[in-house]
Amino acid sequence: xxxxxxxxxEISVVEKEDVTLDCVYETRDTTYYLFWYKQPPSGELVFxxxxxxxxxxxxxxGRYSWNFQKSTSSFNFTITASQVVDSAVYxxxxxxxxxxxxxLQFGAGTQVVVxx
Amino acid sequence: xxxxIQNPRYQVTQFGKPVTLSCSQTLNHNVMYWYQxxxxxxxxxxxxxxxxxxxxxxxxxxxxxxxxxNTSFCFLDIRSPGLxxxxxxxxxxxxxxxxxxxxxxxxxxxRLSVL
Numbered sequence: 001x002x003x004x005x006x007x008x009x010e011i012s013v014v015e016k017e018d019v020t021l022d023c024v025y026e027t028r029d030t031t032y033y034l035f036w037y038k039q040p041p042s043g044e045l046v047f048x049x050x051x052x053x054x055x056x057x058x059x060x061x062g063r064y065s066w067n068f069q070k071s072t073s074s075f076n077f078t079i080t081a082s083q084v085v086d087s088a089v090y091x092x093x094x095x096x097x098x099x100x101x102x103x104l105q106f107g108a109g110t111q112v113v114v115x116x
Numbered sequence: 117x118x119x120x121i122q123n124p125r126y127q128v129t130q131f132g133k134p135v136t137l138s139c140s141q142t143l144n145h146n147v148m149y150w151y152q153x154x155x156x157x158x159x160x161x162x163x164x165x166x167x168x169x170x171x172x173x174x175x176x177x178x179x180x181x182x183x184x185x186n187t188s189f190c191f192l193d194i195r196s197p198g199l200x201x202x203x204x205x206x207x208x209x210x211x212x213x214x215x216x217x218x219x220x221x222x223x224x225x226x227r228l229s230v231l
Contacts, residue, residue: 033217033218035219037222042224043206043225043227044223044224044225045159045206046222047219047221050218050219091158091159095218101147101164101166101171101210101212102147102212102218103164106158106159108158109156109157
């Protein structure tokens with residue numbers, strides 16, 4: 001069963017618009033970690049954020065913000081005032097504490113296209 | 117800067133001709149991973165090394181092997197590449213331990229073409 005669901009396959013926005021990427025996860029572990037990675041056309045997966053299951057505080061980093069809600073098992077990602085450089089595939093991922101070596105379970109990814 | 121380096125960035129091989137992809141890291145991480153990523157898909161874990169212990173994913177074909185001669189280097193060997201093995205291959209590292217954050221750091225990938 002898929003543990004991380006990114007229902008949006010592709011989102012297209014015009015520069016300066018906000019875009020929110022949805023991520024819903026499923027786990028029975030009480031301790032787990034959630035991640036977002038960015039994959040630009042060059043191919044490298046770039047780490048953006050890690051959140052552990054005990055920390056529901058939302059986070060803002062520049063134009064990026066994350067909304068973690070355990071009640072709905074969601075970890076959504078918002079890009080404010082999008083720029084062309086934000087065009088990439090964004091992956092949400094889950095790591096369960098029972099996997100001591102940190103196995104990542106990725107969602108299918110959301111392609112973000114930002115046009116000028 | 118400490119990083120994960122993959123060579124080469126692009127590799128072309130012939131159908132059935134063995135090929136080796138390499139990964140090195142300066143992070144001194146004890147875990148190294150190899151992923152296969154096909155177009156428009158999420159990365160798929162092939163195997164990982166936890167220190168010197170090799171751990172294969174159940175659905176990784178026997179055609180894929182790996183070596184980790186030391187902490188810094190890890191190799192992916194494809195013994196007889198088929199057309200279906202054309203993909204991006206990503207190497208990643210992470211560290212375990214009490215204060216570890218389970219973050220995987222990825223290299224830029226090697227894009228493999230099979231002719």
